[in-house]
Amino acid sequence: MASDKVQQLNDAEFDTAIQSAQPTLVDFWAPWCGPCKAIGPVIEDLADEYEGKLTIAKMNVDDNPVTPGKFGIRAIPTLILFKDGQVVDQITGAVGKSQLVALIEKGN
Amino acid sequence: MKDHYELIILGGGPAGLSAGLYAARARLDHVLIEKGVPGGQVLLTDWVDNYPGFPEGLTGFDLVEKMTQHAKRFDLNIETACVTKIDLSDETSKVLQLEDGKSVSCDTLILCNGASANTLNVPGEQEMRGKGVSYCGTCDAPFYRNMHVAVIGGGNTAIQEAEYLTKFASKVTVIHRRDELRATKVIQEIAFANDKIDYVWNSQVVSIEGDNEVERLNLIDKDGKKSALEVQGAFILIGVTPNKDGLPLDLLKADKWGFIPTDVEARTAVPGVMAAGDICSKSVRQIVNAAGEGAVAVLSAEEYLQNKK
Numbered sequence A: 001m002a003s004d005k006v007q008q009l010n011d012a013e014f015d016t017a018i019q020s021a022q023p024t025l026v027d028f029w030a031p032w033c034g035p036c037k038a039i040g041p042v043i044e045d046l047a048d049e050y051e052g053k054l055t056i057a058k059m060n061v062d063d064n065p066v067t068p069g070k071f072g073i074r075a076i077p078t079l080i081l082f083k084d085g086q087v088v089d090q091i092t093g094a095v096g097k098s099q100l101v102a103l104i105e106k107g108n
Numbered sequence B: 001m002k003d004h005y006e007l008i009i010l011g012g013g014p015a016g017l018s019a020g021l022y023a024a025r026a027r028l029d030h031v032l033i034e035k036g037v038p039g040g041q042v043l044l045t046d047w048v049d050n051y052p053g054f055p056e057g058l059t060g061f062d063l064v065e066k067m068t069q070h071a072k073r074f075d076l077n078i079e080t081a082c083v084t085k086i087d088l089s090d091e092t093s094k095v096l097q098l099e100d101g102k103s104v105s106c107d108t109l110i111l112c113n114g115a116s117a118n119t120l121n122v123p124g125e126q127e128m129r130g131k132g133v134s135y136c137g138t139c140d141a142p143f144y145r146n147m148h149v150a151v152i153g154g155g156n157t158a159i160q161e162a163e164y165l166t167k168f169a170s171k172v173t174v175i176h177r178r179d180e181l182r183a184t185k186v187i188q189e190i191a192f193a194n195d196k197i198d199y200v201w202n203s204q205v206v207s208i209e210g211d212n213e214v215e216r217l218n219l220i221d222k223d224g225k226k227s228a229l230e231v232q233g234a235f236i237l238i239g240v241t242p243n244k245d246g247l248p249l250d251l252l253k254a255d256k257w258g259f260i261p262t263d264v265e266a267r268t269a270v271p272g273v274m275a276a277g278d279i280c281s282k283s284v285r286q287i288v289n290a291a292g293e294g295a296v297a298v299l300s301a302e303e304y305l306q307n308k309k
Helices: A009-017 A034-049 A064-070 A097-104 B014-025 B042-043 B060-074 B138-145 B154-164 B185-192 B289-309
Strands: A007-011 A025-028 A055-060 A078-083 A086-092 B004-010 B032-033 B078-079 B083-087 B096-099 B103-111 B115-117 B150-153 B172-177 B197-200 B203-209 B215-220 B226-230 B231-235 B241-243 B272-277
Touching: A007 A009, A007 A034, A009 A055, A009 A064, A025 A034, A025 A097, A034 A055, A034 A097, A034 B042, A034 B060, A034 B138, A034 B185, A078 A097, B004 B014, B004 B289, B014 B032, B014 B042, B014 B060, B014 B289, B032 B150, B042 B060, B060 B172, B096 B231, B103 B289, B138 B231, B150 B154, B154 B172, B154 B185, B154 B231, B172 B203
Parallel strands: A007 A055, A025 A055, B004 B032, B004 B103, B032 B078, B103 B272, B150 B172, B150 B231, B172 B197
Antiparallel strands: A025 A078, A078 A086, B083 B096, B096 B103, B115 B241, B203 B215, B215 B226
């Protein structure tokens, strides 16, 4: 079940969303991507655990071509951590929770 | 996670999930340790058409989901952790060091570490990774809409992915070092009938070039003749290398690549240590034999545990 703590972002809202006061982790995904679906539950767990400290958002790259192009995304799942509107770091592939936590911690 | 288990299964691909099913049904004191999410390389497969029992075929993701659900129905215990080193010097207690500094031990261990895509090891490959160099057509194909891409390789994965890429790319050029494909005949027939796929035979890639993104591949053929191929993507699908980091390869008598030899009962050279799936030294790496080996490995583990008592 989709967690209501994970925001769904689109191209129009993107720039505003990543300017938010707390860091934002964006999961670029698509419905046809098996590894993206596989990490879905991990992303939802993290959204629960980091509630109030980190915004976790998903962007469907099929519906939103502009933002992935801007960040040169040519492989998914790609997860990018933003802080004050800037890219802190990113990771690609069906990585485990510990690697995602390590990425998130870079925003502190 | 506890400090000790009767059985640890390392890795959650088809071999590990099948071993997990058998271990859970045998009510062994077990844990399956997976570093990421269950599935392994199957997750990188768009469509699985050769796993018995699914006459219509299914996606790699769906197959993994079904395998996971199946094992969980019998209370498979899965933990997420990254194993950095395995100490098999003491037969009575095999010790796995974890990334977080902790360790966990077991009486019997099943290695289902799997394998990862081979790299070409040519200039430009590492730099262009994610910028046109890919090891998974299924994952990245839609980013290459109306582009010309190359597939390097001639096996099942390479040709199946070349076919999949034609759904998005305008043209797919297969570069193969031999003059014929190694892929299964059915896969070859489909690929040869697809007019978006062409072939460069008897050739190898010597370097990948481009200004920030892949623009061309430099090739050399078997007679030493050089050429360049203008493409926007290079999908490198040339077999696999074992996920061998942290394994005591000498004790396990690993082959020169790091694959682990096993007997017909999935036993390795170390008593109480089994191996299953793509980590094994063997010639056929299919989902169906990985799953079969996982089952055999658990039965061998049970036998080992019984003899110890």
